[in-house]
Amino acid sequence: MDVARTEENIRLPDEVAQEVAEGRLQTEQMVLNVGPQHPATHGVFRLLATIDGEVLVDAEPVIGYMHRGYEKLVEARDYRQITNLVSRMDWLSGINNEMPLALAVETLMELEVPPRAQYLRVVLLEMNRILNHLMFFASFAAELGAITPTFYAFREREDIQAAMEMATGGRMHFGYMRPGGLKEDVPKGFFDQALFGVRQVMDRIDDYYNLIIGNEIYKQRTIGVGVLDKELAYNYGVSGPIARGSNIDFDVRKDEPYLAYADFDFEVPVGLNGDCFDRFWVLLHEVYESARIVEQAIEGMPSGPILGKVPRVIQAPEGEVYVRCENPLGELGMYLVSDGDRRPYRLKIRTPSYNNVSVLPVVLRNTFVSDMIAILGSFFFVLGDIDR
Amino acid sequence: MLDERKLSAARKRTYGIGLLKGMAVTLKHLFKHNTVIEYPDEKQDLGPRTRGVIALKEENCTVCMLCARECPDWCIYIDSHKETLPPKREGGRPRKRNVLDRFAIDYALCMYCGICVEVCPYDALFWSREFEYAEYDIRQLTHEKEKLSDWMATVLPPPALEAGAEQPGQPVAATPAAAAPAPTAVAPAPTAVAPAVQPAGATTPTPAPSMSAPAETTEADKARLPAPPAHPAPRATTDPEAAGRSPEVPTTGQETVLSDQEKAVYQEDPGPNVDVPAEQPQPVALERSEDAEAVYQQVLKEQLDKGSSAQVAEARARVARAKAERGIKRGPTPLTVDKPVPSAPTKGAPRPEPSGAPEAKAPQPDPGPVAAPAEAGAAGSDEAETSAPAAAKEPAAEEPPSAEPVSTPDPQAAAPAVGGSDETPDQVFERVLQEEKAKGSSDAVAQGRAKAARVKAERAQK
Amino acid sequence: MFELNLSDWQILLVKLGLVLAIVPAITLVAGYAEHKVMAHLQHRLGPMYPGGFHGWATLLADGLKFIYKEDIIPAAADRKVFSLAPLAIFVPTVLTVLVLPLDETLVVEELDLGLFYLLAVSSISTIGMLMAGWSSSNKYALIGALRAAAQLIAYELPIVLSAAVAAMLAGTLSLNGIVEAQEWPFVLWPPGIGLIAFLVFFGAGVAELTRPPFDMPVAESEIITGAFTEYSGMRFIFSTFFPEVANMVIISGVATTLFLGGYQPIVPLGFLDAVPGLVWFTLKTAFMVFMLLWIRPTFPRLREDQLQKFAWKFLIPTSLVLILAAGAWVLYAPEGLK
Numbered sequence A: 001m002d003v004a005r006t007e008e009n010i011r012l013p014d015e016v017a018q019e020v021a022e023g024r025l026q027t028e029q030m031v032l033n034v035g036p037q038h039p040a041t042h043g044v045f046r047l048l049a050t051i052d053g054e055v056l057v058d059a060e061p062v063i064g065y066m067h068r069g070y071e072k073l074v075e076a077r078d079y080r081q082i083t084n085l086v087s088r089m090d091w092l093s094g095i096n097n098e099m100p101l102a103l104a105v106e107t108l109m110e111l112e113v114p115p116r117a118q119y120l121r122v123v124l125l126e127m128n129r130i131l132n133h134l135m136f137f138a139s140f141a142a143e144l145g146a147i148t149p150t151f152y153a154f155r156e157r158e159d160i161q162a163a164m165e166m167a168t169g170g171r172m173h174f175g176y177m178r179p180g181g182l183k184e185d186v187p188k189g190f191f192d193q194a195l196f197g198v199r200q201v202m203d204r205i206d207d208y209y210n211l212i213i214g215n216e217i218y219k220q221r222t223i224g225v226g227v228l229d230k231e232l233a234y235n236y237g238v239s240g241p242i243a244r245g246s247n248i249d250f251d252v253r254k255d256e257p258y259l260a261y262a263d264f265d266f267e268v269p270v271g272l273n274g275d276c277f278d279r280f281w282v283l284l285h286e287v288y289e290s291a292r293i294v295e296q297a298i299e300g301m302p303s304g305p306i307l308g309k310v311p312r313v314i315q316a317p318e319g320e321v322y323v324r325c326e327n328p329l330g331e332l333g334m335y336l337v338s339d340g341d342r343r344p345y346r347l348k349i350r351t352p353s354y355n356n357v358s359v360l361p362v363v364l365r366n367t368f369v370s371d372m373i374a375i376l377g378s379f380f381f382v383l384g385d386i387d388r
Numbered sequence B: 001m002l003d004e005r006k007l008s009a010a011r012k013r014t015y016g017i018g019l020l021k022g023m024a025v026t027l028k029h030l031f032k033h034n035t036v037i038e039y040p041d042e043k044q045d046l047g048p049r050t051r052g053v054i055a056l057k058e059e060n061c062t063v064c065m066l067c068a069r070e071c072p073d074w075c076i077y078i079d080s081h082k083e084t085l086p087p088k089r090e091g092g093r094p095r096k097r098n099v100l101d102r103f104a105i106d107y108a109l110c111m112y113c114g115i116c117v118e119v120c121p122y123d124a125l126f127w128s129r130e131f132e133y134a135e136y137d138i139r140q141l142t143h144e145k146e147k148l149s150d151w152m153a154t155v156l157p158p159p160a161l162e163a164g165a166e167q168p169g170q171p172v173a174a175t176p177a178a179a180a181p182a183p184t185a186v187a188p189a190p191t192a193v194a195p196a197v198q199p200a201g202a203t204t205p206t207p208a209p210s211m212s213a214p215a216e217t218t219e220a221d222k223a224r225l226p227a228p229p230a231h232p233a234p235r236a237t238t239d240p241e242a243a244g245r246s247p248e249v250p251t252t253g254q255e256t257v258l259s260d261q262e263k264a265v266y267q268e269d270p271g272p273n274v275d276v277p278a279e280q281p282q283p284v285a286l287e288r289s290e291d292a293e294a295v296y297q298q299v300l301k302e303q304l305d306k307g308s309s310a311q312v313a314e315a316r317a318r319v320a321r322a323k324a325e326r327g328i329k330r331g332p333t334p335l336t337v338d339k340p341v342p343s344a345p346t347k348g349a350p351r352p353e354p355s356g357a358p359e360a361k362a363p364q365p366d367p368g369p370v371a372a373p374a375e376a377g378a379a380g381s382d383e384a385e386t387s388a389p390a391a392a393k394e395p396a397a398e399e400p401p402s403a404e405p406v407s408t409p410d411p412q413a414a415a416p417a418v419g420g421s422d423e424t425p426d427q428v429f430e431r432v433l434q435e436e437k438a439k440g441s442s443d444a445v446a447q448g449r450a451k452a453a454r455v456k457a458e459r460a461q462k
Numbered sequence C: 001m002f003e004l005n006l007s008d009w010q011i012l013l014v015k016l017g018l019v020l021a022i023v024p025a026i027t028l029v030a031g032y033a034e035h036k037v038m039a040h041l042q043h044r045l046g047p048m049y050p051g052g053f054h055g056w057a058t059l060l061a062d063g064l065k066f067i068y069k070e071d072i073i074p075a076a077a078d079r080k081v082f083s084l085a086p087l088a089i090f091v092p093t094v095l096t097v098l099v100l101p102l103d104e105t106l107v108v109e110e111l112d113l114g115l116f117y118l119l120a121v122s123s124i125s126t127i128g129m130l131m132a133g134w135s136s137s138n139k140y141a142l143i144g145a146l147r148a149a150a151q152l153i154a155y156e157l158p159i160v161l162s163a164a165v166a167a168m169l170a171g172t173l174s175l176n177g178i179v180e181a182q183e184w185p186f187v188l189w190p191p192g193i194g195l196i197a198f199l200v201f202f203g204a205g206v207a208e209l210t211r212p213p214f215d216m217p218v219a220e221s222e223i224i225t226g227a228f229t230e231y232s233g234m235r236f237i238f239s240t241f242f243p244e245v246a247n248m249v250i251i252s253g254v255a256t257t258l259f260l261g262g263y264q265p266i267v268p269l270g271f272l273d274a275v276p277g278l279v280w281f282t283l284k285t286a287f288m289v290f291m292l293l294w295i296r297p298t299f300p301r302l303r304e305d306q307l308q309k310f311a312w313k314f315l316i317p318t319s320l321v322l323i324l325a326a327g328a329w330v331l332y333a334p335e336g337l338k
């Protein structure tokens, strides 16, 4: 084993430095398996990282560990069951997943959704968005090493969670949407709880801001890190807060208003530089805007039924339709082909996380290992949403 | 506020002030009152809608199997057997009913979607907010009906609704209530509906009331039962050949929502013991011969001609024979084909439901002891009785109980009846009145039914 | 002669025994404080059940749990080095306690070269880290070990240089001597020099502890637990938790000794002398520990290169300038001010 210390293989530091400078010294690259079980990937996501020291030379995301065959499964389930199934696709934004399905069926069946149902939907969707964003606020900070935001965010989540639970009975998988409206009306006290929850978040955003965004260490870690060009984002079909962080001013809620979104006054925060900082900044601002929407919707809540004239058996007539909604993570599209059955003939689901993650290898190239974590954290994705 | 913090301002270098601000935030929380709920000692007050665990009200369950069928995970296991009860009236037939033997939910599989609770038409399933039933062994998460019934005590009443909600009858919430066996809500309808059937069934005395009433049904319920068979019946009287020729026709009546494809699925090679509801017209065939054995042969031949598998054909023939033997002239099964639609989760997969009839004591409750109520009804005359109420009540369960059949006379049903019997409305009235009296109905009931029949006949004429 | 030697040995043994008993005890207390303080900073309660009263026995229960855990050594690991590494980290930690003057006379061994000994012993743990990381034959462990080595060496320098400032101001390397020299603690006097030296020492100390915001070697979201990824059971405790908490207390103690006036009252006012030196020392150390606990949950962590930059481009130049300033102060400051 021992290499004899002869004159030839002893090199002085100067010589080594020269070799490095001339590119003669071969430093060895190492393939690091980040995941499928790794704290930073929050889920079974694997990143084949080729590293040279602390520098990430190449990264290749490996997905599919959680493939559950949703698109095939739903062909054998009726619409009510599908509502509950798609809820589990992106487990952080259950009710947002149910939305495009309900909209697609409504479009095909030409169902009228009563205004109260629309407003309630908006309330629930936006509260779910806040839940989702707070979760990513927490996890991103935790990945950068700040553990406290997790607890603060979960404290605020809890109150909104309570409101959601009050209405739907569930904490993550709500199963509350129905083609034509909602499953049932919200119970008494829901509006108070919801308002309390979102107002509390609005108040506490200052704390979040001071704790994380204003922190110099945080800025050092995120500014200029993981820059996603506007062009690149377009090419890869990136959407949601990540795209908006890259200065793409597109939000389905604003640009193709569905439900009652046109009634509300809210802004779409847009970043400039496309780095981790901007993405996260957009995320935090969206929390605020969502909270504003919830407030407005509850204040303007119409009364009336919550389910339109819906036949007893939901059977989308023959036809096809593509519906897209603004999931918390980006554009969630569902392409529903129906042959007039109680089940879809085909349901193609375009999930935001899938596209968002596919741009990762490009962004990750030539970063540091620590940056990799920051970038992974700022490419808000949910594994179930990628693999579905 | 946040709006003022424009992005560029946020990105500015701040030389340590941010660090201090962050420390101030955490320090502030050090002195704040804590909101932690110390779980085992303190408990959160969960709402009544919380999906904690599913509780079963055993008395209410009629083994209609709807929940098991609609469950996306097939994690509800139901077994039942028949029980014969003494006749309610002197000289009546003994009544039979399904008795629940096993009702288990595998909570290891359950995804807490709540569909079972939502579909149960008899108010037998409820959400309880209880959630502390973890086990060390996954097998112990299958909870039997005793345990499920225990949880009934923890079920909270449904919450009041938020301001602006449609308070009383929102469709879904109302479902169980309307469907509850309390017949008062539906009582008005039957009296109007039942007579409408009579002209159709003119050739044979109506067997329905006495035989299709399970133990707990009341007069009103009984009266309601005969309503749906209006479709098969006319053919029986007027055009038996036609009915025999196209056995599917009767199912595509007013209530039918089966698409062709589904029917196809449904008729595809069902498992042993499974009868196919779409094939309900055998009773029609019975009209032609009272000889049980002949019926058997005839049905068998018909079925085989039609291309049913030998097994299915035989099963159907046997059913037909049994009915003939017992003198059932006309199928009492009020098929609302809506329900038997296989929620069969695998489209195209031929047999997701291995055992349909409750006799098939599926000993191990694998993927699906899911039996459509109508299947059960078709599987034998015995089942017909008990499943009848299930099928009959369902429409009432989900539709407002406004007796649709009356307000919208079914052209398919009514037209042939009139055309075939050539009775004037008055004649109809008289005939029905006589029939009712012969049957022993009280005067008022007989009058009512006869009147309704007349109205129906009049409308049909127009 | 022989007898005298024996009794010396006996005394030393007793002292060592005391240290071996006290260090774990203090670690437990500090660990418990860490649990609780951090929990409340994060608006939660922390452990509440073990032991009954506010979960005081949490760490005992934790220790018990770790004892019962399976001790796994990876098949590909270098067994000997792998098992020795925790020792190489743990022992120096205990050894540093020997020279800390808790009170005028309350010190295990008063060395003339106390400061020198302290700094020398505390840098041994770097080797332990490297041993652990290399022998585990795990990529994460390797990265962690190299990060740790780079970081510990980089921050060793500012620590030594800023400690040198204290030594220069006191004119001795003996820890007792340094404390005695601080009638006014160095943080307050000489103005500026002492304070900045203290901050440099403190910052580098945090890095030396590999605690946030300088915890890249064990950054759990990046490289699991760095060098100790493969460790389990008691070995894990003795290589991560125990040294980390113990070192936290020790660094606080050293900072107290060097810059906060050790067992001396915080300001030289007559009536404060009534309070025993041990209490002063404990109070000051506790304050330092609290600062460390406060920083930990508040900040995100730096990146490896930023960490190095911070050490080489900021802390080391600063401390070099401080040494100059301290020298100038010692030589040229008017006698009345000293």
Ligand code: SF4
Pocket: B054, B070, B071, B072, B073, B074, B075, B076, B105, B109, B110, B111, B112, B113, B114, B115, B116, B117
């Ligand atoms: S909650 Fe859903 S999955 Fe669970 S038993 Fe009911 S229907 Fe089945």
Ligand code: SF4
Pocket: B060, B061, B062, B063, B064, B065, B066, B067, B068, B078, B119, B120, B121, B122, B123, B124, B125
């Ligand atoms: S759906 Fe039918 S089988 Fe299921 S619980 Fe209700 S009554 Fe019983």
